[in-house]
Amino acid sequence: MDQLLSPDVNNLPIHVGVIMDGNGRWAKKRNLIRTNGHTEGLKRGKEIVKAASDLGLKFLTFYTFSTENWKRTEQEVGFLMNLIHKYLLSNFSFSKENNIRVRILGDKTRLPDFVQKDVNEIEESTKDFTGLTVCLAINYGGRDEIIRSVKKMIAEGKNPDEITENEISGHFDFPELPDADVIIRTGGEKRLSNFLMWHSAYSEFIFKDTLWPDYHKEEFYSDIVEFQKRTRRFGAVPQ
Secondary structure, X not given: OOHHHOOOOOOOOOEEEEEOOOHHHHXXXXXXXXXXXXXXXXXXXXXXXXXHHHHXXXXXXXXXXXXXXXXXXXXXXXXXXXXXXXXXXXXXXXXXXXOOEEEEEOOHHHOOHHHHHHHHHHHHHHOOOOOOEEEEEEEEOHHHXXXXXXXHHHHOOOOHHHOOHHHHHOOOOXXXXXXXXXXXXXXXXXXXXXXXXXXXXXXXXXXXXXXXXXXXXXXXXXXXXXXXXXXXXXXXXXX
C-alpha cells in the first residue's frame, strides 16, 4: 500500500457502507452489455472486501440489490439473482480463509427460492467467524427495513410507550449492526437512494465520480484517509 494512502489503523471507522454505482455506465462506455458491468463490479467487491479485512475494519455493508431494482428488465434482474447465487456459492472458502462473517440485510421473502437457500447457508456457515462482517443488502430498502421493524413490534403487541430507538433498531434485519460512520458512493451521483436510512443519521459521506468497476483498493484506502480527516460533532460543539 502506498504510504501516502495508508489509513491510521488506530482511528478506523467501525462501519463503512458502500453504494456500488456505475456498473451499467462502465459497460456502456466500452460498448458492452450492462451485465458485463455487473460481472466486473463483482470482482471489485471481492477486492474491497479483502482490502477492508486486511485493514482491520469491523463492518462493511454493500448495497447489492435494492427494493427498487425490481423495476429493471426481467433479463437484468434474473442475471443479478444468478450472479448473487454464484457469488454466495463460491464465497465460503474465501470467507473462511479471511475469517469473514457474512450477513444479509433486506426482505428475503421476495428473493427466488434458490437465493433464499444460498443466503441462509452462507449466514449459517460463517456465523462463528470473528473478523470483518460483510453485510450484503439484497432486496433492501432503508424505509422498508423501518416499516418491517414496526410491523414486528405490532405483532409482538408492543405498547407505544415502550417503543424507543433501541426497540426499533432491535427489530432490524441485523440488530447488532452499528450506525455507519461513513458511506461511500461511486458513480458520480450524490444521494443515498434509500440505503441505510436509519444507520446514516450521522454518517460522513464521500461521493466519487469513479464508476464502481474502476474503483480499486488504493482509492478505498484513500477514502478511509479522507474520512479520518473529518471532524465529527454529532450535533455538539467541539471543545
